[in-house]
Amino acid sequence: MTADELKRASAQAAIKYVIETAKPGAIIGVGTGSTANLFIDELAAVKDRYRGAVASSEASRKRLQGHGIAVFDLNDVDDIPIYVDGADEITAKLAMIKGGGGALTREKIVAAVAKTFVCICDQSKLVTTMGKFPLPVEVITMARAYVARELVKLGGQPQLREGFVTDNGNVILDVKGLSIADPVGFETTVNQIVGVVTNGLFARRGADVLFLATAEGVKTVKR
Numbered sequence: 001m002t003a004d005e006l007k008r009a010s011a012q013a014a015i016k017y018v019i020e021t022a023k024p025g026a027i028i029g030v031g032t033g034s035t036a037n038l039f040i041d042e043l044a045a046v047k048d049r050y051r052g053a054v055a056s057s058e059a060s061r062k063r064l065q066g067h068g069i070a071v072f073d074l075n076d077v078d079d080i081p082i083y084v085d086g087a088d089e090i091t092a093k094l095a096m097i098k099g100g101g102g103a104l105t106r107e108k109i110v111a112a113v114a115k116t117f118v119c120i121c122d123q124s125k126l127v128t129t130m131g132k133f134p135l136p137v138e139v140i141t142m143a144r145a146y147v148a149r150e151l152v153k154l155g156g157q158p159q160l161r162e163g164f165v166t167d168n169g170n171v172i173l174d175v176k177g178l179s180i181a182d183p184v185g186f187e188t189t190v191n192q193i194v195g196v197v198t199n200g201l202f203a204r205r206g207a208d209v210l211f212l213a214t215a216e217g218v219k220t221v222k223r
Contacts, residue, residue: 001213001215003122003124006122006123006213006214006215007034007035007038007086007120007121007122007213008038009213009217009218010035010120010121010122010211010212010213010218011035011038011039011041011042011120012042012218013120013211013213013218013220014039014042014084014118014120014211015039015042015043015045015046017082017118017209017211018043018082018084018118019046019049021081021082021116022050022081022082023081024049024050025050025051026050026051026079026080026081026082027050027051027052027053027054027072027077027079027080028043028050028052028053028054028080028081028082028083028084029053029054029056029080029082029083029084029085029110029111029113029114030043030053030054030055030056030060030064030083030084030085031056031060031083031084031085031086031103031107031110032055032056032057032059032060032085032101032102032103032106032107033085033086033100033101033103034086035086035120035121035122036060036084036085036086036120037060037063039084039120040060040063040064040067040069041067043064043067043069044067044068044069047067047068047069051070051072052064052069052070052071052072053069053070053071053072054071054072054073054074054077054080054110054113055071056085056103056106056107056109056110057101057102057103057106057107057167058167059101059103060103074109074110074113077113079115080110080113080114080115081114081115081116082114082115082116082118083110083111083113083114083116083117083118084118084120085098085107085111085117085118085119085120086098086119086120086121086125087119087121087125087202087207088100088125088133088200089125089127089130089131089132089133090119090121090125090126090127090207090210091126091127091128091129091130091183092126092128092221093206093223094119094206094207094208094210094221094223095130095183095184095201095202095203095206096119096130096201096202096203096206096207097130097131097133097135097136097200097201097202098136098200098202099135099136099138099172099199099200100133100136102136102161102164102166102167102172103166103167104136104138104198104199104200105138105166105168105170105197105198106167106168107202108198108202108205111202111205112205116208116209117205117206117207117208117209118207118208118209118210118211119207119209119210119211120210120211120213121210121211121212121213122212122213122214123212123213123214123215125212126212129179129180129181130178130180130183130201131177131178131179131180134159134174134175134176134178135156135174135175135178135180135190135199135200135201136161136172136173136174136175136199136200137151137158137172137173137174137175137190137196137198137199137200138166138168138170138171138172138196138197138198138199139170139171139172139173139195139196139197140170140195140196140197141169141170141171142195143194143195143196144160144171144173144195146194146195147173147193147194147195147196148160148173150193151173151175151190151193154186154189154190155177155178156175156176156177156178157175157176157177158173158174158175158176159173159174159175159176160172160173160174161173161174168197170197180201183201183203184203184204186201186203187199187201187202187203187204188204206223207223208222208223209221209222209223210222
């Protein structure tokens with residue numbers, strides 16, 4: 001199977017899970033990225049079953065609306081039963097690195113509201129130790145140089161994501177050279193650096209369910 005076929009298989013497993021567990025009329029949380037886009041396409045086929053969605057980025061909002069799916073502001077929503085998103089890396093304990101698409105802060109906010117976080121990805125994203133994929137850190141612009149120096153002290157090699165501004169108007173430092181043995185602790189440490197909005201470690205609030213697409217089929221992993 002190609003990478004796209006694996007991604008689509010995980011998206012199809014997720015939409016089946018949503019149909020089985022989310023009550024009709026619910027509002028579904030939707031992530032950002034190539035795999036999340038495939039989930040949005042699957043959601044479009046059953047859009048009449050649900051009130052709509054909350055999007056974690058402007059890109060996802062536009063794709064949802066392009067399918068005729070109503071998009072709600074999170075401030076107007078009290079309950080999200082399920083949030084579906086991809087990952088750049090994920091461990092067997094369902095901690096993740098996310099933010100390759102630059103939407104990490106909004107993704108983390110929607111995930112915090114959702115009762116169940118469903119991760120969809122292919123087998124290439126499953127790792128033993130996270131850090132090979134550069135850790136995205138969203139930073140207030142005026143703090144960029146300071147935060148970069150602090151990240152170097154933590155053993156990282158931060159690089160500014162050139163020509164990119166987040167939906168929140170901030171910049172991203174992509175941190176290479178890490179081997180993250182304690183994802184929860186490292187997430188907390190980085191978030192405590194003044195000027196950091198948040199970082200792409202989703203360990204304190206990791207996934208609850210993983211649909212991992214492999215050549216042998218989609219495997220389900222639960223926390």
